[in-house]
Amino acid sequence: xxxxxATTTTTxxxxxxxxxxxxxxxxxxxxxxxxxLPAKWDYTADVVVVGYGGAGAVAAISAHDAGANVLVLxxxxxxxxxxxxxxxxxxxxxGGGGNTxxxxxxxxxxDSADSFAQALYQLSWGSTPLDVCQAFxxxxxxxxxxxxxxxIPVSPTEGPGWYTNIDTGTYKxxxxxxxxxxxxxxxxxxxxxxxxxxxxxxxxxGLIQNPTTMEILGVExxxxxxxxALNIKANKAVVLCTGGFEFNETMKLNYLKAYPTxxxxxxxxxxxxxxxxxxxxxxxxxxxxxxxxxxxxxxxNPSPSSYPFLYPGASSxxxxxKHGVRYANEYPPPLAIDTFYPxxxxxxxxxxxxxxxxxxxxxxxxxxxxxxxxxxWGVHQLPAALGSNPTWSSDNSTELAKGWIxxxxxIADLASAxxxxxxxxxxxxxxxSSNNTGPANSIAIDIDPNxxxxxxxTYNGYCTSSPPKDLQFGRPALNxxxxxxxxxxxxxxxxxxPNTQGGPIRxxxxxxxxxxxxxxxxxxxxxELGSVWGLLYHGAGNITExxxxxxxxxxxxxxxTSWS
Ligand SMILES: Cc1cc2nc3c(=O)[nH]c(=O)nc-3n(C[C@H](O)[C@H](O)[C@H](O)COP(=O)(O)OP(=O)(O)OC[C@H]3O[C@@H](n4cnc5c(N)ncnc54)[C@H](O)[C@@H]3O)c2cc1C
Numbered sequence: 001x002x003x004x005x006a007t008t009t010t011t012x013x014x015x016x017x018x019x020x021x022x023x024x025x026x027x028x029x030x031x032x033x034x035x036x037l038p039a040k041w042d043y044t045a046d047v048v049v050v051g052y053g054g055a056g057a058v059a060a061i062s063a064h065d066a067g068a069n070v071l072v073l074x075x076x077x078x079x080x081x082x083x084x085x086x087x088x089x090x091x092x093x094x095g096g097g098g099n100t101x102x103x104x105x106x107x108x109x110x111d112s113a114d115s116f117a118q119a120l121y122q123l124s125w126g127s128t129p130l131d132v133c134q135a136f137x138x139x140x141x142x143x144x145x146x147x148x149x150x151x152i153p154v155s156p157t158e159g160p161g162w163y164t165n166i167d168t169g170t171y172k173x174x175x176x177x178x179x180x181x182x183x184x185x186x187x188x189x190x191x192x193x194x195x196x197x198x199x200x201x202x203x204x205x206g207l208i209q210n211p212t213t214m215e216i217l218g219v220e221x222x223x224x225x226x227x228x229a230l231n232i233k234a235n236k237a238v239v240l241c242t243g244g245f246e247f248n249e250t251m252k253l254n255y256l257k258a259y260p261t262x263x264x265x266x267x268x269x270x271x272x273x274x275x276x277x278x279x280x281x282x283x284x285x286x287x288x289x290x291x292x293x294x295x296x297x298x299x300x301n302p303s304p305s306s307y308p309f310l311y312p313g314a315s316s317x318x319x320x321x322k323h324g325v326r327y328a329n330e331y332p333p334p335l336a337i338d339t340f341y342p343x344x345x346x347x348x349x350x351x352x353x354x355x356x357x358x359x360x361x362x363x364x365x366x367x368x369x370x371x372x373x374x375x376x377w378g379v380h381q382l383p384a385a386l387g388s389n390p391t392w393s394s395d396n397s398t399e400l401a402k403g404w405i406x407x408x409x410x411i412a413d414l415a416s417a418x419x420x421x422x423x424x425x426x427x428x429x430x431x432x433s434s435n436n437t438g439p440a441n442s443i444a445i446d447i448d449p450n451x452x453x454x455x456x457x458t459y460n461g462y463c464t465s466s467p468p469k470d471l472q473f474g475r476p477a478l479n480x481x482x483x484x485x486x487x488x489x490x491x492x493x494x495x496x497x498p499n500t501q502g503g504p505i506r507x508x509x510x511x512x513x514x515x516x517x518x519x520x521x522x523x524x525x526x527x528e529l530g531s532v533w534g535l536l537y538h539g540a541g542n543i544t545e546x547x548x549x550x551x552x553x554x555x556x557x558x559x560x561t562s563w564s
Contacts, residue, residue, distance in 0.1 A: 034210070036208065036209065036210060036211055036217075037208070037217070038208065038218070038220075038231035040231065041218065041231050041232065041233040042230040042231050042232060043071060043199075043230065043232045043233070044071075044232070044233040044235065045068075045069050045070055045071035045197075045232070045233070045234060045235070046063070046068035046069045046070065046234070046235045046236040046237075046558065046562065047059075047060075047063040047068045047069070047070045047071075047234060047236050047237050047238070047239060047554070047557045047558055048070075048071050048072075048073065048218070048219050048232055048233075048234040048237075048238045048239070049063070049070060049071070049072045049073070049238075049239045049241060049554075050072075050073050050204040050219060050238060050239065050240050050241060050242055050273065050276075051072075051073070051074065051075070051096075051098065051240065051241035051242040051243060051273070051527070051529070052072050052073075052074035052095065052096030052097070052098070052198055052200075052241075053096060053097060053098025053099060053100040053101070053184070053241065053243055053266075053527060053546070054098070054100030054180075054183065054184060054187060054527065054543060054546035054547070054550070055098075055100075055241035055243075055526035055527025055528070055529070055545075055546040055549070055550055056072055056074070056096070056098075056239070056241035056526070056527070056550075057100075057184070057187040057188065057190070057191055057550070058187065058526065058546055058547055058550025058551060058554065059239045059241055059524070059526050059550045059553050059554040059557070060072050060191055060196050060239075060554065061150070061187070061190050061191060061194065061196075061550075061554065062550055062551045062553075062554025062555050062558070063239070063554035063555070063557050063558040064194050064196055064554075064558075065194075065554075066554065066555045066558035066559065067558055068236060068557065068558035070196050070197075071196075071197050071199070071232065072191070072196060072197065072198040072199065073199050073202045073203070073204050073219065073221050073232070074095060074096040074198060074199065074200050074201070074202065074203075075201070075202070075203035075204075075242075075268045075272070076095065076096055076097075076200065076201070076266075076268045076386060077200060077201040077224060077225075077385070078095050078200040078201060079095070079383050079385045079386060082094070082095065082383060083383075084097065084101050084102065084180075084181035084184075084185070084381050084382060085181065085381050086105075086178050086179040086180070086181035086182065086381055087177070087178060087179065089178055089181075089182075090181075091178055091181040091182050091184075091185035092185055092188075093181070093184060093185050093188055094188050094191075094192060094198065095198060095200040096198065096200065097180075097184045097188070097266075098243050098265075098266045098268070098269065099180075099243060099244075099246075099265040099266045099269065099498065099499055099528070099542075100180050100183065100184045100187075100543065100546065101180050101181055101183075101184035101185075101266075101381075101382075102179075102180055102181070102264075102265055102266065102377065102378050102379060102381045102382060103179065103180035103183075103265075103377070103498065103542075103543060104175070104179055104180065104377065104540075105175060105176030105178065105179035105180045105181075105182060105183045105543065106173065106174070106175045106176075106539060106540035106543060107143070107154070107174050107175075107176075107183075107540050107543040107544045107547060108140070108143075108156075108171055108172055108173050108174060108540050108541075108544055109140055109141065109142075109143040109144050109156060109172045109174065109544075110137060110140050110141055110168065110169050110170065110171060110172065111141065111169055111170035111172070112141075112169030112170065113134065113137040113138045113140065113141040114134075114137070114169075115167055115168060115169030116133075116136075116137040116140060116141075116168055116169050116171075117130060117133040117134040117136070117137040117138075118130075118133075118167070119161065119163075119166050119167060119168040119169070119538075120133040120136065120137065120532065120538075121133045122166050123163070123166065123533070123534070123535060123536040123537075123538060124286075124532065124533065124534030124535055124536075125534060125535040125536075127285060127286065127534035127535065128285075128286075128532045128533075128534045129507075129508075131507075131508040132506065132507060132508045132532055133532065134508070135508040135509075135549075135552055136532055136545065136548050136549060136552075139548040139549075139551055139552060140544060140548050143544070143547060143548065144156055144172070144174075146547070146551070147174075147547075150186065150187070150190055151186060151189075151190075152176075152183065152186050152187075153176075153177075154174035154176070155174065156172035156173065156174050157172065157173050157174070158170055158171070158172050158173075159171055159172075159173055161538060162333075162538050162539055163536065163538070164333070168538075173540065174540075175540075179377075180543070181381060183543070199221075199223075201223065201224040201225055202221050202222065202223055202224065202230070203221060203222055203224065203272065204219045204220065204221045204242070204272065204276065205220045205221060205222055205229075205272075205276075206219070206220040206276055206279065207219060207220070207238060207276050207277075207279065207280050207523070208220060208231065209280045213521060214280070214281060214520050214521055215521040215522050215563060216234065216237070216238050216280065216520065216521065216522040216523040217233065217234065217522070217563060218231060218232050218233040218234050218238070219231075219232045219234065219238055220232075233564075234522065235562040235563060235564060236522065236557060236558065236560040236561070236562055236563075237522040237523065237524055237556075237557035237558075237560045238522065238523055238524070238557075239510075239524040239525065239526060239553050239554065239557050240273040240276065240277060240504070240512065240523070240524070240525045240526075240529055241273075241525065241526045241527050241529060241550075242269070242271075242272050242273030242276075242529050243266065243268075243269035243273070243499075243527060243528055243529055244269050244271065244499050244500035244501070244502070244503070244528045244529060245269065245270060245271030245274060245500050245502070245503075246263035246265060246266070246269045246499055246500055247263065247266075247267050247268070247269055247270050247304060248270040248271040249427075249428050250428075251271045251274065252500075253428055253430060253431075255287040255288055255500075255502060256288055256290055256495075256500070257288050257290075257341075257342075257345045258341070258344050258345045258354055258357055258495045259354075259357075259428070259431075260297075260357070260427050260428065260494060260495070261290065261292055261341075261494070261495040261496065261497075262295065262297040262304070262305070262306035262494050262495070262496040263292075263305060263306060263496060263497060263498065263499065263500075264295065264305055264306050264307070264308045264377060264378035264379070264496065264497065264498055265305065265378050265379060265498060265499065266379065266386075267303075267304060267305065267379065267386075267387040269499075271503075273503060273504070273525070273529040273530075274502075274503050274504065274529070277503070277504035277512055277520075277523070277525070277530075278504075280520060280523065281514050281520055282504035282505065282512050282513065282514060282520060282523075283504070283505045283513060283514050283515025283516070283517075284502060284503065284504060284505065284515075284530070285502065285503075285504075285505045285530060285534065286501045286502040286503070286530070286531060286532075286533065286534045287502030287503075288502065289500075289501040289502060289531075289533055289534055289535055289537070290341055290497060290499070290500050290501060290537075291339075291341075291497045291498050291499060291501070291533075291537040291542075292340070292341040292344075292495050292496055292497025292498075293309070293339070293340035293341060293344075293495075293496070293497055294309060294319060294340060294344070294359055294361075294493035294494065294495065294496060295307055295308055295309040295374070295493060295494065295496035295497070296309060296361075296373065296374060296399075296404065296491050296492065296493060296494075297492075297493075297494040297496055298404050299427060301389070301390070303379060303387060303388065303389040303390070305378055305379045305387070305389045306378075306494065306496035307373075307374040307378075307389065307392055308374055308375050308377040308378050308496075308498075309373060309374050309375070309493070309496075310374075310375045311331075312363070312367045312370055312371070312373055313367070313370030313371045314366045314367045314370040314481065315367075315478075315479040315480070315481040316363060316364045316366045316367055316481040316482060316483045316484065316485070317330070317361055317362060317363035317364070317367050317483065318330060318361075318362050318363075318455070318456070318459050318483065319359045319360070319361055319362075319493065320359060320360050320362055320447075320452065320455055321346075321355050321356045321359055322353070322355055322356065322357070322358065322359070322360075322445060322447070323355070323446075323447060323448070323451065324360075324415060324447035324448060324451040324452035324455055325451065325455055326455050326458075326459060326472065326473070327343065327346070327355075327356060327473075328340070328343045328473055329470065329473040329474050329475045329476075330475060330479070331475055331476050331479045339536065339537065341495060341497065343356065344356050344357060344359070344495045352439070357494065357495060358492040358493055358494050359492075359493045359494075360418060360447075360490045360491065360492055360493060361373075361490065361491050361493050362411070362414070362452070362455075362456065362483060362488065362489075362490050363483065363488070363489050363490075363491075364483045364484060364485040364486070364487075364488055364489070365485040365486065365487060365488075365489075366481075366485050367489070368395075368396055368489055369395070371394060371395070372392050372393065372394050372395070372396060373392070373396055373399075373491065374392045376391070376392075380392075399491075400489075404491065405489055405490070405491045406418050406489065406490045406491070407487050407488065407489050407490075408487060408488055409486055409487050409488075410453075410486070410488070411449070411452055411453045411456045411483075411488055412449035412450070412452070412453050413449075413488075414452065414488045414489070414490055415447045415448070415449035415451075415452040415453075416449060417490070418445055418447055418490050419444075419445055419446055419447055420444060420445065421444065421445045421492065456483050458472075459482075459483065460482040460483060460484065462475075462480055463480040463481055463482040464482060468480040498542075499528050499542060500528065501528060501531040501533045501534070501537065501542075502530065502531070503525070503528070503529040503530030503531070504525055504529065504530040505517070505530060506525050506530050506532070506549070507519055508552075509524075509552065509553075509556045510524045510525065510526060510549055510552040510553030510554075510556055510557075511523065511524055511525075511553075511556070512524060512525050512530070522557075522560060522563070524553040524554075524556065524557045525549075525553065526545075526546060526549045526550045526552075526553045526554075527542070527545065527546045527549070527550070528542050528545075528546075531545060532545060532549075533545075
């Protein structure tokens with residue numbers, strides 16, 4: 001990329017294609033520039049937002065409404081006549097959307113900002129400073145009215161928070177009837193209404209920084225349609241909203257507590273914001289915090305995404321580890337999709353191996369006949385051009401025929417059907433080295449049929465005792481249903497979930513900070529990139545954060561004075 005001491009006036013629009021909106025303005029460089037400045041700017045805005053999911057959309061709207069000229073960069077390509085499906089309905093989306101446009105669309109508002117701030121502080125185990133929690137909570141207390149101003153129809157339902165021992169104050173849950181597809185479609189409409197430029201297929205690749213003052217002056221990006229490198233000037237600030245690192249295998253291997261951990265969502269979230277922020281001096285937080293549990297994932301499936309598992313239509317099933325042994329209450333409070341992950345990190349140093357990766361869901365014909373094992377969330381709501389996962393059949397028959405589900409006439413037969421699987425084949429090269437010495441090269445499943453039979457018999461005994469009682473793990477009596485209707489089935493389950501939480505440290509103004517807590521001038525963030533969720537996640541907290549910290553970051557970015 002051209003850098004140097006250019007002194008000429010440059011007005012370059014050659015990198016625009018017809019798929020991109022018009023340039024908002026171009027740089028006029030008339031004086032000697034510093035070596036860290038590009039020779040020319042291709043686009044200029046007051047505030048450049050990087051990433052067009054919920055976090056980016058709200059930051060863009062808020063910066064615009066605070067008087068800034070805003071430009072948004074989005075990595076994913078344009079798709080003609082794009083719609084997302086949710087619940088049988090379709091929602092028009094101009095582009096991007098990230099995890100936001102395929103999520104459940106759950107969010108919440110609180111009555112008492114102070115109680116919510118304290119709860120968030122506790123849930124982060126003190127890793128998110130109280131003033132950062134308080135800033136979030138103060139905005140959240142007014143979220144219903146903000147949603148109204150954005151034409152987002154929410155119907156708050158009062159109830160307790162997830163964690164019964166942590167006082168969240170009055171918690172008003174709001175779920176979009178059309179899920180994240182509807183939510184993002186409505187945010188997108190607000191962005192369009194304001195004529196905010198969104199450049200699709202234009203990933204940011206780096207931040208342009210004054211090395212003396214640490215100020216962020218602009219963004220390097222690539223136009224994927226033309227392969228042109230672009231320099232985009234941010235007169236006031238940059239807001240990083242690039243989502244998490246759900247699809248960056250090396251980051252997951254290094255940062256998450258269990259590997260592999262798979263995700264249900266947007267394949268373009270590859271931790272780019274983490275790399276860019278680290279290069280300009282940002283510290284990281286919450287890198288090992290993740291909302292995840294167990295889901296089916298098929299290594300040979302062309303889509304890297306996992307299939308979202310909630311709960312099947314019947315309860316005659318259990319989870320067992322790689323050796324056929326049950327290890328936890330499969331129905332723990334609170335909602336297991338987000339908080340089961342800590343159970344999956346058990347590691348046997350004598351082998352060495354993660355004993356519960358993969359786990360197996362063992363179930364009977366009643367569960368098999370009770371409908372799809374997975375819910376229609378995640379990437380399969382998207383058009384194929386954005387990496388859709390093939391849909392899971394409503395009666396699980398397609399997956400059985402493909403060999404994704406194993407079966408046996410007896411539990412012992414089922415163990416034999418599972419055995420021999422080499423579940424780690426094809427995953428991260430560090431685990432399967434070419435010379436066959438990687439830590440996972442030799443791992444194959446070998447469940448003793450007698451052990452699995454004993455596990456199921458013991459569980460069934462808890463179900464049929466009077467009253468039903470799980471003496472090992474305390475599974476609720478309501479869900480103690482025996483596994484007894486042959487044939488029997490198993491599906492490999494992997495650590496999986498909606499999203500990661502880690503990324504650059506954020507302060508109460510939404511600024512990105514160094515590990516010492518100093519704000520990097522003119523750099524802000526929002527969303528799951530460096531989320532405030534630090535240890536325990538509370539459901540609907542990510543979308544709520546996008547909507548709250550998006551207002552904070554967007555307004556503060558717009559309030560900066562121009563550097564040129
Ligand atoms: C199936 C599912 C269900 C969920 N349900 C809920 C729920 O009900 N409630 C809740 O609170 N949370 C839920 N979540 C989590 C929530 O959706 C996300 O945490 C939230 O949407 C994150 O918003 P974001 O804007 O930070 O990231 P995203 O929405 O993922 O947006 C990030 C954007 O940045 C873009 N990008 C990435 N790299 C670059 C780059 N280099 N340059 C430019 N652009 C880039 C991406 O393409 C993407 O469009 C769910 C997630 C999933 C997958």
